[in-house]
Amino acid sequence: MLRNGLRVSKRNIQNGLADNTVVVLDSCRTPFTKSSTAYSNLMPHDMLRAAVSSTIQRSGIDGSQIDYAVGGTVIAEVKTSNVMREACLGAGLPQSLPAHTVTMACISSSQAVTTGIGHIMSGAGEVVICGGVETMSDVPIRHAKAMRQHLLRNQKMLSKGPKGVLNFLKPVFKAPGKYLAPEPPAISEFSTGEIMGHSADRLASAWGVSRADQDAFAIRSHTKAHKASEAGLLSDVFEYHIPGGETISKDNGIQVHTPEKLAGLRAAFVKPHGTVTAGNSSYLTDGASACILSSHKKAQEMGLSGQAILRDYMYVAIDPKDQLLLGPAYGIARLLEKAGLKPSDIDVWEIHEAFAGQVLANLEALKDDKFCRERMGVKGAVGELPMDKLNNWGGSLSMGHPFGATGIRLISHCANRLKHEDGQYAMIAACAAGGHAFAGIVERHPDY
DSSP, X not given: OOTTSOOOOSSOOTTOOOTTOEEEEEEEEOOOEETTSTTTTOOHHHHHHXXXXXHHHHHTOOGGGOOEXXXXXXXXXXXXXXXXXXXXXXXXXXXXXXXXXXOBTBTHHHHHHHHHHHHHHTTXXXXXEEEEEEOSSSOOOBOOHHHHHHHHHHGGGGGSHHHHHHHHHHHHHHOHHHHHOOBOOOOBOTTTOOBHHHHHHHHHXXXXXXXXXXXXXXXXXXXXXXXXXXXXXXXXXXXXEOTTSOEEOSOSOOOOOOHHHHHTSOOSSSTTTOSOOGGGBOOOEEEEEEEEXXXXXXXXXXXXXXXXXEEEEEEEEOOTTTSTTOHHHHHHHHHHHHHTOOGGGOSEEEEOOSBHHHHHHHHHHHHOHHXXXXXXXXXXXXXXXXXXXXXXXXOHHHHOOOTTTHHHHHHHHHHHHHHHXXXXXXXXXXXXXXXXXXXXXXXXXXXX
């Protein structure tokens, strides 16, 4: 039985929506751009504000009808730590609208959406706007700990004129390395000390995924994203006029390379013989996304329909050392079994592409009967997923991966692909730092 009101069957659902069924009224995103390019001078709330405004405009809803707001981000800007609140205020939504921000690494906006689902299904509200944002162009870089402590203890010295400033700087001059070394955000797992790229390399090796396989999958992603973009299928992307700058209408990281060019790249993490490279990994990206959720009853009252139905979801947590990026396989296997679905029931698959090797290793794990039974705790192998239904418009390898925004991008793609491909059910799966993963079942809205 699915969480959101209906037993699963491949049938028309026109008359099957319960009053509290959660529907996606609309969803959209900024174009995703490589970090240090188009959005390099923006703060996160600038992008999220634009995504919130555009989603509201597309949906046709009145902002005063929104009951709550929740957004996701990973590396929080200290000036706007509750970035969803700042984005909503900047978008002109009522000051009385409560908002909070969540973080769960690369599935932060997935967490925002499921928080919104819980808000609606509990009866706490009927309309929730969800968002996600990330900028890697201007991450907060702290002073060394010794300098931070020195500032906190002795900052009054700085207000006592030149002599005070000199006294403040004396210990810094004596040990500049101790005081002046910057402390950027960590790129390694706190619990293991390992960089995610190393985990991806080891995972690919463990599941027999070759360098050629990874490069081919990366080319596939970029090729499909390029074709989808040129054909106008990426309709969730809105034209974004950067404040004081240019207008961006397309993702700028999509590049179709030849196999020879990718084969010439050096290993990025496990050197010199690793198989994960810059060409078969997702890149640092800036961008924002948003969607509006409501109960089916409220949507009808407002005279609106929707794009999709959020049927069920599952979070998993596994060993962050040996299985850091294998969570999507766990989530897919367990959620399919819980919902009573077979892989053949799923018309659209959207798996987050952190690394090509990560996606391919997860696909291998789903075919391994012993692993599925003994490690995932399901009845048996899920089987081979149909590649002709997987990430048909590209993925994070090609469009980019703004950590906090990808979860909602996956929902948008599912909704729009279900419509374009005339399907009913979609499966989302994404890995995240800490050994976390998310899996979700999205159903096409009967009016979309």
